[in-house]
Each structure stands twice: as C-alpha cells, then as structure tokens.
Amino acid sequence: MRLPEPVLTTHVNEPFSYTLENYLKWGGYAAMKKALAMTPGQIIDEVKASGLRGRGGAGFPTGMKWSFVPKDIPKPKYLCVNADESEPGTFKDHVLMERNPHLLFEGCVIACRSIGAKTAYIYIRGEFYHVQKQMEAELQKAYAAGYLGRNICGTGEDCDIHIHRGAGAYEAGEESALLESLEGKRAQPRLRPPFPAVVGLYGSPTIINNVETICNVPPIIERGAAWFQGIGPEKNQGPKLFCVSGHVKRPGVFETSMDVTLRELIYDFCGGIRDGHELKAIIPGGSSTNVLTPASLDAQASFDGLVKAGSMLGSAAMMVMDETTDMVWLAENLTHFYKHESCGKCTPCREGSDWMHKILQKILRGEGAMKDLDLLLSIANNIGGKTLCPFGDAEIAPVVSTLQHFRAEYEHYIREGRSLVPRADWMPRTLVPAHAH
Amino acid sequence: MSFHPQMPYGTPAWHKSERKLPDEGPAFEFTAEQKAKFDEIVTRYPADRRRSALLPALYLVQEQQGHITGNAIAYVAGLIGCSRADVEDVVSYYVMFFTQPVGKYVLGVCRTLGCALNGAGRVTEELCRHLHIAPNETDATGTFTVMEMECLGACDRGPVIMVNNEHWHECQRPEDVPQLLEGLRERGLAALSGCHLKKE
Numbered sequence: 001m002r003l004p005e006p007v008l009t010t011h012v013n014e015p016f017s018y019t020l021e022n023y024l025k026w027g028g029y030a031a032m033k034k035a036l037a038m039t040p041g042q043i044i045d046e047v048k049a050s051g052l053r054g055r056g057g058a059g060f061p062t063g064m065k066w067s068f069v070p071k072d073i074p075k076p077k078y079l080c081v082n083a084d085e086s087e088p089g090t091f092k093d094h095v096l097m098e099r100n101p102h103l104l105f106e107g108c109v110i111a112c113r114s115i116g117a118k119t120a121y122i123y124i125r126g127e128f129y130h131v132q133k134q135m136e137a138e139l140q141k142a143y144a145a146g147y148l149g150r151n152i153c154g155t156g157e158d159c160d161i162h163i164h165r166g167a168g169a170y171e172a173g174e175e176s177a178l179l180e181s182l183e184g185k186r187a188q189p190r191l192r193p194p195f196p197a198v199v200g201l202y203g204s205p206t207i208i209n210n211v212e213t214i215c216n217v218p219p220i221i222e223r224g225a226a227w228f229q230g231i232g233p234e235k236n237q238g239p240k241l242f243c244v245s246g247h248v249k250r251p252g253v254f255e256t257s258m259d260v261t262l263r264e265l266i267y268d269f270c271g272g273i274r275d276g277h278e279l280k281a282i283i284p285g286g287s288s289t290n291v292l293t294p295a296s297l298d299a300q301a302s303f304d305g306l307v308k309a310g311s312m313l314g315s316a317a318m319m320v321m322d323e324t325t326d327m328v329w330l331a332e333n334l335t336h337f338y339k340h341e342s343c344g345k346c347t348p349c350r351e352g353s354d355w356m357h358k359i360l361q362k363i364l365r366g367e368g369a370m371k372d373l374d375l376l377l378s379i380a381n382n383i384g385g386k387t388l389c390p391f392g393d394a395e396i397a398p399v400v401s402t403l404q405h406f407r408a409e410y411e412h413y414i415r416e417g418r419s420l421v422p423r424a425d426w427m428p429r430t431l432v433p434a435h436a437h
Numbered sequence: 438m439s440f441h442p443q444m445p446y447g448t449p450a451w452h453k454s455e456r457k458l459p460d461e462g463p464a465f466e467f468t469a470e471q472k473a474k475f476d477e478i479v480t481r482y483p484a485d486r487r488r489s490a491l492l493p494a495l496y497l498v499q500e501q502q503g504h505i506t507g508n509a510i511a512y513v514a515g516l517i518g519c520s521r522a523d524v525e526d527v528v529s530y531y532v533m534f535f536t537q538p539v540g541k542y543v544l545g546v547c548r549t550l551g552c553a554l555n556g557a558g559r560v561t562e563e564l565c566r567h568l569h570i571a572p573n574e575t576d577a578t579g580t581f582t583v584m585e586m587e588c589l590g591a592c593d594r595g596p597v598i599m600v601n602n603e604h605w606h607e608c609q610r611p612e613d614v615p616q617l618l619e620g621l622r623e624r625g626l627a628a629l630s631g632c633h634l635k636k637e
C-alpha cells in the first residue's frame with residue numbers, strides 16, 4: 001500500500017514543530033514509554049518483524065543488526081547515530097533533525113534499551129551547526145522534563161544523548177571511520193572483522209544507524225510491525241524520505257513509500273523538469289550510485305527496484321539533469337568530490353581518484369585521446385572491489401555509468417576538442433577549462 | 438654497507454609532500470570561558486577517553502583566535518594528553534579547521550553537483566571577480582575569504598553558502614552576488630537567508 005500520509009514529517013511545515021511542547025502535544029514520547037515496558041528482546045523482535053532496513057545507504061536489516069550485540073559482555077554498549085549526511089544530493093536527515101529532533105531522541109532511547117546501551121552519540125556533520133545548536137537546546141528541555149538522563153519517566157532506565165560535531169569529512173559517514181572520528185582521530189575506516197557491533201566505539205559493542213532509520217523506530221513501536229509491513233513493496237517497507245534536487249521545478253524532501261517510481265517522484269512530487277527543458281539523466285541514490293537515463297523512469301525507487309534498474313537506492317538522493325548538462329563535466333565534478341574526500345588510507349582509491357580526475361580534466365580541456373577512455377575504465381576496474389571501504393566502489397560509479405550511457409559525449413570532446421552540449425547559463429565561464437572557448 | 442640498489446633520492450620528483458605545519462603563532466592558552474566549555478565537553482566521554490574531546494577543543498581554539506596555530510596545537514595536546522603530532526594529524530585532515538588567518542566572513546560556496554547544476558560555479562566566479570581574488574583567498578581588506586566546499590547537505594536550495602562554518606545562506610543567484618557582499622558589509626550576518634525550513 002502507498003503511504004497514505006506522512007509519518008516522520010507530518011508536522012515539519014508547522015511553526016515551532018521542533019519544540020518539546022509541540023512534540024508532546026502531537027503524542028510524542030508515547031512510543032518510548034511503551035518500549036520501556038517491553039523487554040529488549042521484544043523490541044528487537046518487533047523491529048525485526050517490521051522489516052525495517054537501514055536508511056543510511058546499504059539497506060541492512062536494522063533488527064538483525066541490533067541482535068548482533070553480544071549480551072554477555074560486561075563492557076558498556078553504545079549507540080552512534082550517523083548524522084554525517086554528506087553523500088552529495090542528500091538532505092533528508094537535515095530536515096528531520098531541524099524540524100523533528102525529539103523523534104530522533106525518542107528513537108535513540110528505544111534503540112539504546114534494546115541493545116543495552118546507556119549512552120548514545122549523535123555524530124553530526126560540522127556544517128550543520130545551525131541545526132545542532134537548536135537540537136542541543138531541545139535536548140536540554142528533554143532532560144529537564146525527565147525524558148532523558150537518569151531514571152527516565154520513573155522506569156529506572158538511564159539514557160544519555162550527546163551530540164558530537166564533525167569537522168568536514170565525507171568519509172566520517174562510513175561507520176568505522178565515524179567511530180575513529182568520534183575517538184578524536186582522522187576519519188579513516190577500520191579493518192573488519194571485528195564488526196562494530198562486537199568491537200566498536202572504545203572497543204565496546206556499538207550499533208551505528210542512520211538518523212532516518214532511528215526515526216522510524218518510534219512509529220514501529222507505537223503502531224506495530226504489521227502496520228509498517230503493510231506500507232510499500234515486500235522487503236522494502238515503511239515510510240521513506242526522498243531528496244530530489246537538480247533541474248526539477250520543485251526540489252525538496254518528500255515522504256512516501258518505496259512503491260513510488262522515479263517518474264512519479266520527478267513529475268508528480270516535483271512538478272517535472274524546469275520549463276522549456278527535458279530530462280536527460282537521473283542519479284537515483286546520491287553521487288555514489290550509477291547514472292540512469294530516462295529509459296529507467298518507471299523503475300521502482302526501492303532498494304531492490306533500483307538494483308534491478310542497474311543502480312542503487314543509496315541514500316534516496318535523486319539528482320535530476322536536463323539536456324543542458326554536459327555529462328563529461330558531471331563526471332569531472334563528482335570525481336573532484338571523491339578525490340577531495342578520499343581518506344587516503346588505501347592506494348587504489350587515493351591515487352585512482354586523482355588519476356581519473358586528471359584524465360577527465362584533460363578531456364575537458366580538449367586534450368584527451370581515445371585511449372584515455374579505456375584507461376579510465378581500467379583504473380576504475382582496479383579500484384572497484386579492491387579497497388578497504390565501499391568508497392572505492394562509489395567513486396567509480398559516476399565515471400563508469402556516464403561512459404556507459406553517454407560515451408558519445410566523451411568521444412565528441414576527444415575528436416572535436418569541445419563539448420557536444422553548448423555551455424549552459426548555469427555553467428561557470430572560466431573555472432571549467434573546456435568551456436573557455 | 439648497503440645492498441640496496443641506488444635510488445633516485447634527492448631528486449625533486451621524490452619530494453612531493455604537501456605537508457605544511459601551521460605557523461607557531463603567538464603564545465596560546467584558553468580564556469577562562471573557553472576552558473570552562475572544554476571542561477564541560479570532556480565529561481561527555483568516558484574519563485579515560487579524553488581524546489574524543491579533540492575536535493571540540495579545536496573548534497574552541499578557532500572560536501577564540503580565528504585559526505589554529507602551532508602553539509595552540511601544543512596547548513591542546515597538553516590538555517588532551519596526546520602528542521602534538523596526534524593533533525596535527527587531525528587538524529590537517531578536516532576541512533573545517535583553518536591553519537591560516539581567514540577573513541571576517543568565510544564564504545564556503547558548495548561546488549558539488551546539486552548546487553553546480555543551479556549555478557554555484559558562477560557564484561564563486563562572481564564572488565572572486567568582485568573581490569579580486571581567486572578561490573581559497575582572502576580579499577585585500579581582510580573582510581572576505583571565498584572557499585569552495587563539497588556538498589553541504591541542502592541541495593534542494595542551491596547554490597548554498599556556509600558562512601564562518603556555522604551560518605547558512607541558500608539560493609544564492611550569481612547575479613545577486615553584489616547584494617550579498619554589500620549586505621554582509623552593512624548588516625553583517627543578518628544579510629544571510631538562514632535555513633529555508635525555519636518557519637518561525
């Protein structure tokens with residue numbers, strides 16, 4: 001069934017939707033009270049039964065992840081909320097934290113209870129400081145009202161939430177790099193196994209979940225796993241936030257279920273492509289996912305539907321390009337991102353991103369050769385699947401998929417020394433070498 | 438004696454390190470206010486995990502003196518109880534720590550795809566043209582630094598500019614760059630749009 005009305009973003013458009021008073025007025029913290037009367041095992045079973053899959057990118061079943069935390073270890077356990085939200089095109093957690101922070105806090109308490117943690121750290125990207133300040137003020141109110149801290153609502157349960165500010169590093173969103181960063185080090189991933197659920201923050205069992213994942217927990221507890229199961233296609237259930245940006249009329253965050261198609265998202269939710277232009281390409285799940293062409297418009301925007309279409313749902317960040325977009329420039333733009341953000345720990349990713357970027361710049365300058373295209377693919381082939389973390393697979397997606405679908409544009413650059421696509425008014429005049437002429 | 442074959446050490450090609458340590462700068466110590474904030478932050482982490490307070494401590498340094506100097510790094514290392522190299526390692530990794538003096542307003546323009554499709558590259562170009570600087574430079578009056586940032590997480594409202602690492606400005610059109618600079622000069626941070634979801 002299609003989601004009849006928003007669940008996570010019901011009130012986000014109302015003034016002061018972020019305050020504790022309003023959250024309570026709209027029935028907030030009821031799920032937490034219910035969960036505190038359940039056993040940890042019951043909570044995990046409910047989340048498992050709901051079929052909730054992680055919203056951070058990989059779509060891993062949340063209940064199953066929680067059940068990996070060993071129960072008989074005397075060490076403290078931790079929950080880390082991944083609020084790094086740095087995948088290009090993604091801005092859904094931003095909305096949730098800015099307009100509905102108590103939903104996240106409530107979810108944290110429930111998740112902490114289920115895994116036996118007393119402390120949750122929300123690792124928020126440094127750029128969201130305007131959101132963080134407001135969240136901290138609300139956090140204090142929740143403490144003062146007894147919804148957090150010692151002996152929550154008289155149940156004897158304790159739970160502390162701290163917000164930890166990152167400092168501008170995409171890689172800090174990778175779960176083990178997030179833990180390193182939280183420990184005051186460079187955000188570089190750890191070797192696995194051991195997995196964080198067993199050896200995580202400070203060597204203790206740790207669960208890392210995306211903001212939206214945790215925000216789905218209170219509604220599941222409140223309305224039950226069966227309700228959640230009933231929304232959207234099988235194995236892709238529940239409310240889902242989609243971020244749409246680029247050349248659409250009304251970009252934004254839209255909450256629906258995963259039976260929605262790319263076409264509906266672009267044409268119904270966003271009002272279509274900007275006037276006088278037509279659709280050329282879609283990145284369906286953030287810059288780390290393969291570019292699709294309009295031929296895939298009817299693909300279902302779900303974890304499984306987009307894999308079938310040759311891409312991924314990722315963080316549900318759709319970037320839409322119209323016919324004025326130069327796809328070689330697009331690959332260069334995103335490769336610059338990956339070159340800049342590579343943590344440098346493994347050679348294929350660190351060097352490969354720089355090589356690919358140099359080759360793309362050379363092509364953009366009109367100095368490319370046909371053999372550069374094979375070289376690009378060969379470099380990509382030596383990165384994909386050969387790196388310490390999935391960043392390596394991510395960085396080749398824009399290059400490989402634009403070469404697959406838009407090879408003619410690359411070849412035109414190489415043969416004619418210039419773009420097949422006339423320079424659009426939104427393109428810089430000087431900063432992109434190829435368009436200088 | 439060495440059995441190692443002779444290597445071309447000493448040629449310029451082997452000296453490509455871009456490692457630059459920040460200047461030592463003046464003597465550094467937290468003010469009483471910053472120290473109190475630091476002491477509160479440390480309590481959020483287990484007592485034997487003071488290093489978790491490293492990123493927050495560096496933000497406090499930056500709040501106090503604008504950028505991070507060698508002396509500040511040594512001071513923070515002492516507070517945390519780690520080596521100076523540990524702190525340098527972290528400072529050089531994260532883009533939001535400045536190791537050079539910056540202007541009064543640091544304009545971090547998002548350059549990634551979502552914003553670029555809406556003219557972010559033109560915004561940077563116009564900013565630089567009006568301020569007579571290149572990206573990552575500070576203008577002659579020391580008022581503005583223009584930096585290019587990667588996706589800031591508000592792509593539906595691009596081009597986005599983050600100001601001084603904490604203030605937010607959205608939907609900046611290239612043709613309105615003069616107004617933005619003028620507004621910041623005259624009205625300060627009040628000239629910024631803030632976050633679009635602010636309904637209050």
Ligand SMILES: Cc1cc2nc3c(=O)[nH]c(=O)nc-3n(C[C@H](O)[C@H](O)[C@H](O)COP(=O)(O)O)c2cc1C
Pocket residue numbers: 053054055056057058059060062082083084085086087170171172173174175176208209210211213214389390391394
């Ligand atoms: C390079 C890289 C960047 C990532 N960035 C984020 C991020 O910004 N936010 C996020 O929630 N997950 C991010 N992830 C995914 C996390 O590693 C992790 O899978 C996720 O936080 C798990 O949460 P979930 O199970 O709730 O989805 C990233 C992964 C990689 C490899």
Ligand code: SF4
Pocket residue numbers: 171188189341342343344345346347349350387388389390391392
């Ligand atoms: S793949 Fe890239 S980001 Fe991941 S560990 Fe290796 S160098 Fe770092």
Ligand code: FES
Pocket residue numbers: 088089090547548549550551552553587588589590591592595597
């Ligand atoms: S691309 Fe600029 S905010 Fe995401």
